[in-house]
Amino acid sequence: MIRHHDCYEVACDTPDCDMWATSEHETPLFDSPEEAIGYVVAAGGSHIDGFLRCHQCAAAHQCEQDGHEWGAGELLPGVSTIRQRCERCLEDRLLAMA
Ligand SMILES: [Zn+2]
Ligand SMILES: [Zn+2]
Structure with a gap:
C-alpha cells in the first residue's frame, strides 16, 4: 500500500x-x-x-x-567578578565587584 x-x-x-x-x-x-x-x-x-x-x-x-531576569550570580575565583545569567534567555553578563 x-x-x-x-x-x-x-x-x-x-x-x-x-x-x-x-x-x-x-x-x-x-x-x-x-x-x-x-x-x-x-x-x-x-x-x-x-x-x-x-x-x-x-x-x-x-x-x-x-x-532580563538576572539570577543570583556566581563569583568567579580570583578576578573579583560575578557572572550573572538570565534565567529566561540564558544570556550572561559579568559584573566587576566594587
Ligand atoms: Zn534574558
Ligand atoms: Zn528562534
Whole structure:
C-alpha cells in the first residue's frame, strides 16, 4: 500500500535562527500547521500575531520587552567578578565587584 502524507515542518520566524540546528533529532514533521505551532508553543516558544518563535527566541523577545531576569550570580575565583545569567534567555553578563 502506498499512502501519501502531507507533512508540515516548523521553523522559527526570527531571521537567521535555525531552531533545529542544535537538535540531535531529525526535524519533526506534523500533520497540520496547528499541530506544528502547538509543538513549538508547548516547548516554550510563542506564536504572536502570526510570528512564530522558538523557545530561545521567545525568551530573548520577552527579555527585550521586560528586561532580563538576572539570577543570583556566581563569583568567579580570583578576578573579583560575578557572572550573572538570565534565567529566561540564558544570556550572561559579568559584573566587576566594587
Ligand atoms: Zn528562534
Ligand atoms: Zn534574558
